[in-house]
Amino acid sequence: MADPLSVSANVAGLxxxxxxxxxIPVNYASNVKSAHEDAHCLQKELTALCHVxxxxRSLLREEKLQGTRFEETAALVSVLGFTNHQVNELYKKLDKLSIQANKNKLADFWERIRWPLKKDECDKAMEEMRRLAQYFQFSLTAANRLDFLSQTK
Incomplete structure (x- = not known):
């Protein structure tokens, strides 16, 4: 079981x-004049996910949730784990853009300017980030609705 503070800490790490x-896409776009448009779009989706x-995280830190326990099988805990996995996988693919210099200067240069995601991979990653952000947004909307209903009783 996890308490809201633990889940909040997981959200903070995420x-x-x-x-x-x-x-990574921002640095790529600023260093490569002909930066791939997907780099800009992917960065926007990640920013939206971070915002949600x-x-x-703010909701989970509210005093009214203190003492609440989340089962490991709770939807929020599961989706946080899945989101963490997806963002980590994306990081592994994009980390090639921040490669440290190796022995072959030309190969190093090429690795740092070549966008590492194929169009379909990038579209899939953007859709995944968008879907995850929507899940968290829906959860926030539901929580606000429940809070509103409990206040009107």
Whole structure:
């Protein structure tokens, strides 16, 4: 079982990871004049996900949730785990853009300017980030609705 503070800490870690992943396309776009449009779009989706995760983190830190316990099988816990996995996988693919210099300068240069995602991979990643952000947004909307209903009784 996990309490809201633990889940909030997981959300905070995920926000940090998503922010780091979001910096990679930004750096790529600023260093490569002909930057792939997908880099800009992917960064926007990651920023949107981070924004919704920040809202979720704030909700989880509210005093009224203290003492609540989340089962490991709870939807929120499961989706956080899945989101963490997806963002980590994206990080692994994009990390090639921040390669440290190797012995072959030309190969190093080429690896740092070549966008590592195929169009369909990038579209899939953007759709996944969008879907995950929508899940968290829906959860926030539902939580706000429940809060509103409990206040009107």
């Amino acid at each position: 926000i940090g990871l998503a922010n780091e992943v979001g910096k 995760l920040e809202q979720m």
